[in-house]
Amino acid sequence: MGKNVDENPGVALEKHYRGVRDKTLMRVFILPTLILLIAINVFPLIWSLFLSFTDYSAKMANVWGKNPAWVSSQNFADVLTNPEMWEKFITTAKYVIMTVAGEMILGFGLALLLQLDFKGRGLITTLLVLPMTMSPVIVGLMWKLFYDPNWGMFNFLLGLGRVDWIQDPARNLYSIVIADIWMWTPFVMLLSLAGLGAVPKYLYEAAEIDRASWWFKFTRITLPMVSPILMLALIFRIIEAFKIFDLPMGITGRGAMAPPLLAMHLYNVSFVTWKTSYGSAIGYIMLIMVLAITLVLVKYLNRAKQ
Amino acid sequence: MDKKLLSAKQRVLRAVVIFLICVVTVIYLIPLFFVIHTSFKPWDLIKEYPPKILFRPTVASYIRIFTARTPLPPGVELSEEKVASMKWYERLVYKDTNEEVVRKGDLPRRYLNSIIIVIGSTVITIVIGTLAAYGFSRGKMRGKDDWLFFILTTRMLPPVVVVIPVFLMFRSLSLTDTHIGLILLYTAFNVSFAVWVMKGFIDEIPIEYEEAALVDGYTRFQVFMKVVIPQATTGIAATAVFCFIFAWNEYAFAFLLSRKTAQTVPAWLPYQMGVLGYDWGAAAAGTFVFLLPAMVFTIILRKHLVRGITFGAIRK
Numbered sequence: 261m262g263k264n265v266d267e268n269p270g271v272a273l274e275k276h277y278r279g280v281r282d283k284t285l286m287r288v289f290i291l292p293t294l295i296l297l298i299a300i301n302v303f304p305l306i307w308s309l310f311l312s313f314t315d316y317s318a319k320m321a322n323v324w325g326k327n328p329a330w331v332s333s334q335n336f337a338d339v340l341t342n343p344e345m346w347e348k349f350i351t352t353a354k355y356v357i358m359t360v361a362g363e364m365i366l367g368f369g370l371a372l373l374l375q376l377d378f379k380g381r382g383l384i385t386t387l388l389v390l391p392m393t394m395s396p397v398i399v400g401l402m403w404k405l406f407y408d409p410n411w412g413m414f415n416f417l418l419g420l421g422r423v424d425w426i427q428d429p430a431r432n433l434y435s436i437v438i439a440d441i442w443m444w445t446p447f448v449m450l451l452s453l454a455g456l457g458a459v460p461k462y463l464y465e466a467a468e469i470d471r472a473s474w475w476f477k478f479t480r481i482t483l484p485m486v487s488p489i490l491m492l493a494l495i496f497r498i499i500e501a502f503k504i505f506d507l508p509m510g511i512t513g514r515g516a517m518a519p520p521l522l523a524m525h526l527y528n529v530s531f532v533t534w535k536t537s538y539g540s541a542i543g544y545i546m547l548i549m550v551l552a553i554t555l556v557l558v559k560y561l562n563r564a565k566q
Numbered sequence: 567m568d569k570k571l572l573s574a575k576q577r578v579l580r581a582v583v584i585f586l587i588c589v590v591t592v593i594y595l596i597p598l599f600f601v602i603h604t605s606f607k608p609w610d611l612i613k614e615y616p617p618k619i620l621f622r623p624t625v626a627s628y629i630r631i632f633t634a635r636t637p638l639p640p641g642v643e644l645s646e647e648k649v650a651s652m653k654w655y656e657r658l659v660y661k662d663t664n665e666e667v668v669r670k671g672d673l674p675r676r677y678l679n680s681i682i683i684v685i686g687s688t689v690i691t692i693v694i695g696t697l698a699a700y701g702f703s704r705g706k707m708r709g710k711d712d713w714l715f716f717i718l719t720t721r722m723l724p725p726v727v728v729v730i731p732v733f734l735m736f737r738s739l740s741l742t743d744t745h746i747g748l749i750l751l752y753t754a755f756n757v758s759f760a761v762w763v764m765k766g767f768i769d770e771i772p773i774e775y776e777e778a779a780l781v782d783g784y785t786r787f788q789v790f791m792k793v794v795i796p797q798a799t800t801g802i803a804a805t806a807v808f809c810f811i812f813a814w815n816e817y818a819f820a821f822l823l824s825r826k827t828a829q830t831v832p833a834w835l836p837y838q839m840g841v842l843g844y845d846w847g848a849a850a851a852g853t854f855v856f857l858l859p860a861m862v863f864t865i866i867l868r869k870h871l872v873r874g875i876t877f878g879a880i881r882k
Contacts, residue, residue: 285786286705293698293717293757300754301720304731311730318734370590376583384591386868390598392875393864394857395815395832401839401853405604405846406597411615413600442597447875454872454880492876503724506817510836523726530730531822543727550724 312336312540319534328537335541345525345542352522355437356501362441363497367448368490374449375456385453392446400510403439407511426512433519436508440501448493455489456482491561498557499550522546605850609662612847626662627847629655631855632673635665672834673852680830682745684813687752691809692802694753695760700790702761703768704776714762718877721758725818736823745828748820752813759812759877760805766878767801768794804870807863814860831856 312335314328321327339345374385391399406414407425415423425435459482467477505523512518514528526546530539572580604612606623633655638644644666649657656667702714732751733742741747771794779789795802820833835856839849864871872880 282786283706286701287707289697289701289705290713292694293761294713296694296750296754296757297717297720300732300751301723301728304728304735305723307731307734308727318730318737373583373587373590376580376587378580378584382868384587386865387591388594389868389871390595390861390864393811393815393860393867395817395860397817397821397832397836398815398853398856401836401849402597402601404839405850405853406600408846411613411617411846413596413617416616417596442594450872450875451880489880492879496876499722503726505726506832509817509821513836513840523724526726531733536730536734540730543724543730546724547727550722554722 308540308543311537312544314537316537317534318530318536331537335538336545338538339541339545344520348520348522348525351433351520352502355433355440355504355519355521356498358434358437359440359444359501360494360497362437363445363448364490364494366441366445367493368452370445370449371452371456374453385450389446389450391443392450394443396443396506397510399439399443400436400507402510403435403442404511407435427517429517429519432512432517436504436511436519439511440504440507443507444497444500448490448497451489451493452486455486458489459485487564488561491557491564495554495557495561498553502550502553503546601850601853604847605854607847609847624658624662625655626658627845627851628855629659629667630663630665630845631848631852632671633659633667634669634671635659635663635667637663637665640664672838673831673855676829676831676834677855679745679824679828680814680832683748683752683828683830684810686745686749687756687813688806688809690749690753691756691760692806695757695805696764696795696798696802697790698757698761699764699768700794703765704773714765717758717761721755721877725755729818729822732819733822742823743825743827743829747823748828748830751819751823752816755816755819756809756812760809763805763808763874763878764798764801766873766881767798767805770881771797804867804874807867808870808874811860811863811867 311328313330313332315331315334316328370388374381404426406412409415409422409424409426414425415421423431425431463481463485464477467481472480503523504521505527508514508518508521508524514524514532518524522542523546526539526542529535529542603619605627606625607618607621607627608624609626611618611621638660644660649660652660659665659667702710707713736742736747741750775793775797776789779793780786784792815832816830817832820830824830824833831852835849835852838852867874
């Protein structure tokens with residue numbers, strides 16, 4: 261893209277305007293965005309990196325050397341050796357696997373069905389997409405009402421008795437998983453539809469002439485052609501599911517009965533027990549994990565594109 | 567494919583698939599339907615189990631979520647003149663739950679906060695985001711792709727990671743529970759998105775118009791205002807609606823950084839549900855009132871949805 265601009269015969273672009281060079285002006289255009297991002301994203305990140313190597317509680321007065329006090333990598337060691345933390349990692353991993361698998365299968369399946377051209381297809385797509393742009397915490401509240409064991413419609417419609425989906429620690433992880441799948445399946449569906457729509461028609465026509473079976477067309481044409489976009493959907497969904505916070509806050513809240521998810525735990529550590537620096541260490545470990553997962557998946561994405 | 571060319575077998579298959587899609591859609595919308603349904607139920611039917619499907623709808627739940635009321639002691643009835651002199655909504659609440667409306671509730675204030683913060687942040691995001699997107703689209707600078715990638719990564723950070731230092735920073739700058747604090751935060755949260763999507767839109771505008779204008783003696787800023795902006799209106803509008811939806815829905819920051827003065831609806835409603843406790847009708851009404859704008863905007867946006875949710879990676 262940049263090269264195209266260079267090759268353009270726009271001599272005028274290099275002109276000076278009121279003493280300001282065009283190149284400088286372009287930088288001025290970018291400046292407000294960069295300043296804002298550095299102030300509100302980069303600076304806090306560096307700050308929390310520093311805090312994660314100290315012993316600091318935001319509830320107590322700042323005294324240099326005592327609060328924060330330098331403890332080097334103690335917090336990270338504590339997080340990684342704490343068996344309770346491992347329970348949180350495992351629950352979060354379970355959550356990610358269940359929601360993302362459900363969303364990918366259902367979303368892609370729905371997209372396959374919606375490939376059929378019929379009257380009202382646009383309307384149905386729009387209706388199905390609605391959950392995706394709702395506020396996750398409010399979707400959580402909605403499902404909390406829906407799950408209510410005394411009068412909610414969930415148990416009633418499924419013919420279950422008065423099953424408690426919210427208070428019971430054996431079940432409430434699944435209650436959040438179901439709501440998450442409901443909310444984000446349309447995301448995968450929309451991306452899949454875009455991918456399916458971009459498969460060149462002549463490939464199918466050629467296969468038709470060869471009397472290829474439906475299965476052959478699906479595995480040899482459709483899947484390879486849409487796999488990059490499915491990878492993209494997968495990356496987005498894994499990152500989002502890994503850091504899930506608002507949806508469980510809506511359904512179970514952060515009480516003792518809530519499922520042990522990482523982001524929720526981070527919140528409790530940082531703002532309920534006020535172990536600020538321990539929380540920062542958890543945050544950094546989460547950040548590193550998100551980055552690692554993303555890098556691995558992007559590698560696969562690039563391979564799928566070839 | 568022409569319908570007439572389909573064989574009988576294919577036609578049956580087609581009907582089956584359409585039927586299946588309709589069934590799935592209906593099942594899919596049940597939770598949403600349930601909330602809307604509950605919000606219009608009269609008080610005495612809300613807790614009935616099994617749930618009643620058909621009833622005379624009432625807006626009493628909506629009035630309850632918008633007002634503060636005191637319950638009248640059981641058995642106490644107001645005089646007929648008093649009832650007759652009530653406003654229509656007061657009478658409705660009185661007849662439904664035997665309560666007296668005292669004042670406006672907390673929701674209108676929270677709703678207004680949401681609107682102020684979301685519109686404020688969207689306007690700033692669009693202004694600085696469009697400028698930056700134009701700079702990135704047309705400017706020549708070293709490491710442009712690196713800067714763009716840097717901007718994208720700020721959006722990928724889990725909010726829970728940034729929230730601790732932001733909390734400390736806001737506390738020392740006294741920005742906690744202020745409108746301006748949340749506006750700044752949401753702007754920073756959305757601007758990376760806006761730059762990426764807007765850059766995509768501006769890349770699609772042919773550069774020749776701008777060159778012609780520059781030759782004609784326009785300054786670069788005039789070119790931006792008079793040539794680029796008019797051609798980018800659709801993109802700007804779509805991006806703005808996305809920013810609006812994202813900010814409208816945001817919870818983690820609002821929950822932690824607003825208590826009262828600047829509290830938004832998503833931060834307030836879950837807490838309020840605990841307080842309402844018994845009043846599921848009002849909770850459902852509050853939920854629906856809050857979801858409505860985002861639903862309307864989604865319908866308006868439907869053609870640009872794919873582009874938005876992938877940060878402009880897929881342009882359909």
